[in-house]
Amino acid sequence: MTDTRRPFVAGNWKMNGLRADGLALATSVAAATPEQADQCDVAICPPATLLATVGERLAEIGGAVALGAQDCAVAVHGAHTGDISAEMLADTGCRYVIVGHSERRVDHGETSALVHDKAQAVLRAGLIPIVCLGETEAERDQGRALAIVGEQLSGSLPNDAGSALVVAYEPVWAIGTGRTPTEDEIAEVHRHIRNEMAGVSGIDPDAIRVLYGGSVKPANATAIAAIENVDGALVGGASLKAEDFGAICQSFAEAV
Ligand code: PGA
Numbered sequence: 392m393t394d395t396r397r398p399f400v401a402g403n404w405k406m407n408g409l410r411a412d413g414l415a416l417a418t419s420v421a422a423a424t425p426e427q428a429d430q431c432d433v434a435i436c437p438p439a440t441l442l443a444t445v446g447e448r449l450a451e452i453g454g455a456v457a458l459g460a461q462d463c464a465v466a467v468h469g470a471h472t473g474d475i476s477a478e479m480l481a482d483t484g485c486r487y488v489i490v491g492h493s494e495r496r497v498d499h500g501e502t503s504a505l506v507h508d509k510a511q512a513v514l515r516a517g518l519i520p521i522v523c524l525g526e527t528e529a530e531r532d533q534g535r536a537l538a539i540v541g542e543q544l545s546g547s548l549p550n551d552a553g554s555a556l557v558v559a560y561e562p563v564w565a566i567g568t569g570r571t572p573t574e575d576e577i578a579e580v581h582r583h584i585r586n587e588m589a590g591v592s593g594i595d596p597d598a599i600r601v602l603y604g605g606s607v608k609p610a611n612a613t614a615i616a617a618i619e620n621v622d623g624a625l626v627g628g629a630s631l632k633a634e635d636f637g638a639i640c641q642s643f644a645e646a647v
Pocket of ligand 1: 628629
């Protein structure tokens with residue numbers, strides 16, 4: 392493993408949190424994760440309405456928790472009502488931007504081509520894209536999980552990102568369901584992602600972190616963190632409880 396593959400745990404708050412509880416959660420996450428700071432990178436991705444406030448709170452605390460966004464637009468600025476550019480996210484203090492989450496691919500019809508352009512926009516703004524990939528349950532049942540993930544990877548990953556890119560494997564059927572793939576299934580897909588990245592020009596497949604996401608919780612984090620080619624986790628539901636999120640970060644920090 393190279394240095395650039397320090398464990399990384401990101402909390403995806405999705406569409407949760409008003410100002411008061413978002414600030415309280417960010418403060419407790421910062422308090423729950425200090426010991427992991429030198430072994431594990433930690434980020435939280437609140438909804439867009441809370442980015443500035445939470446970013447300011449994290450800066451005040453001065454801890455190691457980074458700020459991430461859940462999506463961005465492709466354009467830099469202009470007549471795009473309701474959209475937020477990667478440059479605006481950078482201006483708010485973000486370091487990471489999730490792109491291509493399955494909830495956006497499904498709810499907003501986002502294609503891999505669009506996800507690719509969004510990832511490129513994130514790089515253009517000097518931020519790190521977290522590019523999500525994952526098969527549906529039907530696709531897995533048809534034995535097409537690797538093919539689907541491979542197609543999404545080659546369609547979504549930008550060229551020339553070096554190691555300034557994070558990939559998250561999130562089987563759609565494991566998100567928010569409490570179900571997870573077996574350790575062998577996770578290992579198989581992560582190995583496949585690592586191999587397929589060799590076909591994307593200008594990126595360093597051995598240096599890129601590949602996170603697992605989908606029902607990660609304190610009870611399964613240690614086992615998931617031990618799987619080969621798993622370099623961290625993208626955490627939804629459990630990231631809304633500082634104690635659970637802190638425990639997951641701890642599991643990944645210990646897996647080094
Ligand atoms: P979950 O969500 O941890 O609630 O399954 C993960 C995600 O969607 O990123």
